Structure formats: structure tokens, C-alpha cells
Amino acid sequence: MTPAPAPPYALTGARIFSDNRVWLDDHAVVVADGRIAAITANAALGDALPRRQIDGLLVPGFVDVQVNGGGGVLFNDTPTWEGIAAIGAAHRCYGTTGFLPTLITDTPARMRAALAAVHEAVHRRVPGLLGVHLEGPFLNAARKGIHDPALIRPITDDDIRLIGDFARSLPAGFATLVTLAPECVPLDSIERLAEAGVVLSAGHTAADAATVARARAGGLTGFTHLFNAMPPLAGREPGPVGAALTDPESCCGIIVDLHHVSPVSLKAAIRAHGSARMMLVTDAMPTVGSSGNTFTLAGRTITRADGRLTAQDGTLAGSDLDMASAVRNTVAHLDVSLPETLRMASLYPAVFLRLDKEIGGIAPGRRANLVALDENLAVTATWIDGEGIDHADASSSWSQ
Secondary structure (H helix, E strand, O other), X not given: OOOOOOOOEEEEOOEEEOOOOOEXXXXXXXXXXXXXXXXEEHHHOOOOOOEEEOOOEEEEOEXXXXXXXXXXXXXXXXXXXXXXXXXXXHHHOOOEEEEEEEEEOOOHHHHHHHHHHHHHHHHOOOOOEOEEEEEOOOOOHHHOOOOXXXXXXXXXXXXXXXXXXXXXXOOOOOXXXXXXXXXXXXXXXHHHHHHOOOEEEEOOOOOOHHHHHHHHHHOEEEXXXXXXXXXXXXXXXXXXXXXXXXXXXXXXXXXXXXXOOOHHHHHHHHHHHOHHHEEEEOOEOOOOOXXXXXXXXXXXXXXXXXXXXXXXXXXXXXXXXXXXXXXXXXXXXXXXXXXXXXXXXXXXXXXXXXXXXXXXXXXXXXXXOEEEEOOOOOEEEEEEOOEEEEOOOOOOXXXX
16 A cells, blocks of 8 residues: 655745755745755745744755765675665765775676675665665776685676666666676677666776777766776876866766865866766765764774775775764865855756656655755755654654
8 A cells, every 4th residue: 555645844944055056045846745845935834834943044955976885884795675775774874875885806606696685675665775886897807906816707697687677677766886897898789788778887997098089988977986096197198087078978986085085186187077067976985874884894903093994015905984963064164155065965966877766855746855054064854755763863763
């Protein structure tokens, strides 16, 4: 039996970051049946409509396209719907209302298990789930980063059928993202995945600019954690970084934890490429939302210290970053305004995933995925499809 729609309610009291980049005071967001029904002046609200008074800022929910783990759970080790739910719950406390659980390079069997888990999580309506991100295994082993080189491999027809069938099977409102190295994947394979509706991103790659351009023409649209696991931009060898920054239509993920990339390099990239094609990502690992300081990845012990996650040889192993911290870091260190930073955390990743008609902004018709922030840009409450949680007391949930 389909549950009865939740009664409408209004969120009042906060400054609202509306879709036209304007801060609205003395206005309310009206939520009905999990979506934004209206943005209206407080004076125009009917007396019968229940109101929820909130303080601070009301902004679009954050969208993170690269979440390896959280709350002590690594998706590779727990490819189940319960694991996905635990990861999502951990990141929700930091404003993430939409996320892609991300499978780091693994075996074909683990890939199938991860896709099956996402299918189950979609069926169970796990809050915030937007699909899946397969980061590998079709990468360049010379740019492996923390990925296990023994599991990096060429793409096969079976892989293309599996991923393509999965992408086509998802209902509207969900996305399938694959990170690959364009120099290691035939162009016709890229084209077949793109034709199946898969979002494609270049990462862990040493491709030259011409190879990237061919992949872009074949359907690749993004770059995974720009600068990381890529050769640096050089005068005669622009490589993937140069290709990304000179392509006005490509979308670049950036990890603003102040460890993965120098703020100077990030500021230069934003000025060259424009912020409207930059999206904040976390590349988060199980330590986010957890008190644990170590975990195991592909048999290697990863340790958290001073905000960094590293293997014993010093290799960075994802991040200990959450989206709220990424927002604060971007405002404080990258000379980006708060309104534009919020769009980098919400609208621009939604555009990249082709889900911006559903999420990424506060406008009538969109899903009611929202975040309340205090004056320090800390998360005080979140809403996913209209259901709210007060993060001062995470056990308290409400829809009106």
C-alpha cells in the first residue's frame, strides 16, 4: 500500500538561498509530499499551515559524487544496502543530502555485488542515495594512487553490458558514474557506455590532451579529483589537467581538504576554468563520522593523522573530509563567495549527474533536500525528500 502523503508544512525564520542566487529574508519554504511547493513571503502563509521555525541559513542540500565510506563503513568491504544506508547517515550530519557510494577498484565479483546493493538500496529508498560511482578498475596503473594495481584491468564487453544494463535499469532520478583512464579504454567502449546513459569521468590517468579530446567527443564529461592521480600541467605536455581547464563544458571534481591540492593551485584552476564547472567532492573514507583512526583498504592499513589519511608509504588514501568542511574551506581559502561555494556543493554536481531538475537548488518542483547552517556554516538540520533531522539531536526526526 502506498503511504499517505505527508501534510504540507512551512520552514520559516532562516535566510533562504533561492535559485536565482538571491538571499531571501522574511520568506518561507513550503514543503508538500517531499517536494518544494512554494517559496513565499511569511505574510502570505495561511494560518492553518504548520510552521517549523529555524535559525541561520537555509540552503540546498549538498551533493557528493564521490563517497567511498563513512561512519566506520567502507563500501568495498560492505557492498550491501545496509552499508550504503550507514554511509549516507554518517554524511548527512555534514549536510550531504545526495550521494553516490563509490566502489574503489576491486574484483568483478565485488563490482557485481556493489551494483546489486545499490539496486536493493534504491528499492528500499535509502535516504540520499543517487546511484553509484565506479572508480575503476579501468585506470592507468602508473597513476594508481591508493588503488590496488593487481586489480586494475582493461574493460571487457561483459563489463560494458553489466554497467550499461545497470544504468538503464535505474529509475529516473538516479545516476551511474564511472571513472576511467581514457588512454586505457577504447573509444568505442566509451561511446557504448555513454549511449547507455552512464556519466563518464577521467581519473587516475596520464592521457595526453588529444586523447582526452577524443574521449570528450565520445561522451566523457568530467574529471575525477582534478590534479590528483594525474601528471602536472607542463608547457609542452598539458595532459589531463590542461585538457580539463581549457574545456569550458567539462566538470571537475576538487577535494578541498587543504591536503590533496594546494589552495594556490585550486584558486588558479577556478580562475582558469570558472567556478560554474567546479564541484566539491569529499573522496571520503570510513573515518568521516567515526571515532576510528585506522582502517584497512586492499590489505593496507590506512591511518588518520592531522586531517590526512595515508598508507604506511605516505600515499594519500582518500580523505577525512566532509561536505560542510569543504564548503568552509572553499570560502576561507579559495576566494570564492559563499553563494557560489554553495552552488559548487549542490547545483553543479547535480548538473554533472543530469539531476538538476530534481535536486541542487531551492525552487518549486524540486525535491525538498535542504540544509540549515548556523553563522559558522555548521550543519544544524537537514531534510531529504521533506523529512527533517535536527542534528543537534540526531535522534529527533520530523516532517512538519
